[in-house]
Amino acid sequence: MTKGKVISKTVYKDDKPVKNRKWIFSRKQLCIPYGLFLFMFVIFPLLLIVFYAFTDETGKISFYNFIDFFTNPTSITNLFMSIGLAGITTVCCLLIGYPVAYILSKMKQRVAGVIVMLFVLPMWINFVLRAMAMKELLTLIGMFGKNNFLNTVIGMVYDYLPFMIMPLYTTLIKRDRSLEEAAADLGSNRRQVFTKVIFPLSLPGVLSGINMVFLPTMSCYVVSDTFGNGKVTIIGKLIEEQFGVAANWNYGSALALIMLVIMFVTMLLTGGFKPQENMRGANL
C-alpha cells in the first residue's frame, strides 16, 4: 500500500469512448464503393430486367411475354435445344476431360504443369477466332453443314473443354494418396479404388466443371452461329435478336429472366451454392 496524501484522482472510463465524435472513418466506409458498384451494375439492371419482363411496350404490367414464350412451339424447341446442347456438351467435356485430368494428376508435377498449360493455352487466343478456325477445319474435312447440331457440339466442346479439365485437375491433384492405399489395403482392386474412393472424392471438381460448362454453353450463341449453319438457335440467340433486330426489350427481358431461373435451378441441383470446405480451389 502506498502511503501519502491524495493530490488528485483520475477516473478512467473503459466502456465509453472518451471523445464522442459524430463521424469516424472506419473499415466500414471502405465498403461504400463496392456497395454502389453492386447496386448500379447488379441490382439495378436486374430490377430493370424484371420490370421490362412484366410489362408491355406501353409500360403496363402484363404476363403476355411469358405466355407468348410458353405457347410458341418454336421458342419451346429453342429452349430444349439450348438445354440439350448444353447437356450433351457437358457430358462430352466430362467424358474427355476426366481421363485427361486423371492422367495428368498421376504424372510428375512438372511435366503435368506443361501439358495443363498446353490445354489452357488456346483460351488466350480470341474466342471468335478459335471458333472460326475450327469451322474451317470442319469445312476442310467436309463435315460442315452436314449435321449442324453435331458440329455445334464439337465447337462447344472444343471451346469449353479447358473449363472442365481445370477444376477436375485441381481436385484430383490435391487428393490424399494414402486413401487409395487404405482402400487397396482393405481389399479394393484398382477399379474399386477408383469407383469407391477416387471418383466420389473428386465430385466437387466434377460439379464445378459441370457448372463451368453447362451454364455458359446455354447462352453462347457465337459458337452455335458459327457451327450451326444458321440451323441451330439457342436461347441466347433469341435474346440477342430481341434486343437487336426485333427491338422488343420486354420479350427479351422475359427470356433473360427464364434463363436466369434455369441457371439458378442448375446451380441448386449441382450444389453450386453450398460453401463447402473441399470445394475450395475446385471452383476456379
Place this chain on the structure above:
Amino acid sequence: MAEVKRDDIINLVDLRKEFDDGFVAVDNINLYVRRGEFITFLGPSGCGKTTTLRMIAGFERPSSGKVLLNGEDISMLPPHKRPVNTVFQRYALFPHLNVKENVAFGLKLRKVEVTYEDENGDRFKRIEKLTREEIDAKVEKALKMVDLEGFESRSVSTLSGGQQQRVAIARAIVNEPEILLLDEPLGALDLKMRKDMQLELKEMHKKLGITFIYVTHDQEEALTMSDTVVVMKDGVIQQIGTPTDIYNEPKNTFVADFIGESNIFSGTALGGKKVRFIGNIFDCVDDFDKNEKVDVVVRPEDVYLVDEGLGQVNGKIISSIFKGIHYEMVLKVGKTEVVIQDTKERKVGEKASIIIRPEDIHLMHKEFSSNKYEGYITKKNTVCFGDGEFDCDVTTLYPNSILDEEGYLITENGEKIDLTDVDVEVEVGLKDIEISDNLEEGGASGQIVSIIYKGDHYQIIVRTEENEEDFVCDTEYTWNENDIVSVIIKPEDIKLKLKEEVKR
C-alpha cells in the same frame, strides 16, 4: 531360401528396397515374425522401418529379396490380395463416408464361399458377398472393441484425433486380418492419450490373438508394448530381441544410445573380465581379448554416487538437474563426463566418487579401423595428440587455404586465422604409423604392450606412459613386447578435422 519355421507367419528374406533416386531404404534384411507376436520396428526417421512395413502391406515392391507369408512368397502380390490390414499414420479415413461406412468398407468388398444343401441333399458352393446383417454385426463388434458404440452415423471429420484413430483401428481389425500393421499410429496423439492407447492396443492384441507389426520411433512405446523389438538404422537391423534384452544388453553403441540414456565410453579390455576406461580399471562380466578396443556402455541409473574417495573413480559434479523422480547429474572424471541419475542431489562443484557394479558394465566390440585422438594445434602449426607432437599440414583444415610467412592461415576467402590452441580431431590409419627404435625420431614414444599376428602382418599397440594413449599400427616387422619405441607419422597421413568453427 531360408528354412521356414513352423510358427513363423512372416519371413523377410534378403529384403532390399532401393528407390528410383538411388536411396537404399532397406538393405538386405532377414527377419522372421512368429505367429501371434507383437513385434515393433524401432528406429530414427529414415531408418527403413516404414518401408519394410509397406513392403509387407504390398504398397512397395522389393527391389530384391522376398516377403514370405506362411512360407509363400507374396512379394509381388497386390495389397488387396494380402490377408493383412494397416492402420495408417494419419489414419487415412475416407472423408466421404461416415464411421460405420468406413469400418464396413473392407467387409463390403469381401467375398465368402457359402455351402448350400438342396432338397436332394446335394451340397454346392457359391461365392457370395456378406449379407447386410453379417456386416452390421461385425461392424458393431469392432466399434465396441474400440469403445465407439453409438458413433456409427457420425461424419469422420467431426471426430477428435483419438476417435479417428479408433475408427482406423476398427476399420482394420473388422476384416479379421492375419496380421495387423500399424504405422506410427499414435504419433499424432498427445502424450496422455498416447499412453492410454498403448495399453489399449496391448490389450487388443491379447484379445484378438493376431500378429501385430508395429512401427515407431518412440523407444518407450516400443519397450512398453512389444514382445520383440527390431532396432533399425540406415536400412539395416541393428538388434532383434525382447525389450529387456534390448535395454539391458544393447549390441552396439547405436542401440545403447537410441534405447534410453547411456554413457558410452571408449575403453580397452584387459582380459580376465577386466576393462579400463575413464582412467580406472573396472571388473566386468564380459570376457574380451586382452587389449581389444571396446565401447563401454553404462546406464545413468546404474552409476552409484558416493562420497569422495569411497568409490572407484573420483570426480567433480558439473551439472545437476531435477527431473521429477530423480536428479540427473554430470560428474567430470578427467576429461570425460559421466551422466548419473540418483534420487539424492549433490550440488554442482561438490567432489564425489562413483561405483559401477560389474554386471552393469556392458562391453561391445569396437570396429577399429583407424586411430582417433583429440588434439590441438600449436604455435608452430604442429599438432599435439597422443602424448606427442607431430608435424602436420594445417592447410587441410580449410579447403584451398595457404600459410603466410608469419604462420597465419589464409583461407580461400582471404580470411586470416590464428590456429594456435585450436582443438582438432586427429585420425591416423593403422598402416600409416611407423615404429622406430630411435626415441628422438618419432613424435611420441611408448611401450609396446601387445603384438598380435594377423595372418600377413602384425598389429602392434604402443602405449604412452603419461596418459596411456594407444597407437595401433599394422606392420610387417616383428617387435618385442615391452620394447620402448617411438612412433613416426608422416604429416600427410595425419588427417585433421576442426572440432568446431574457429572464432575469426
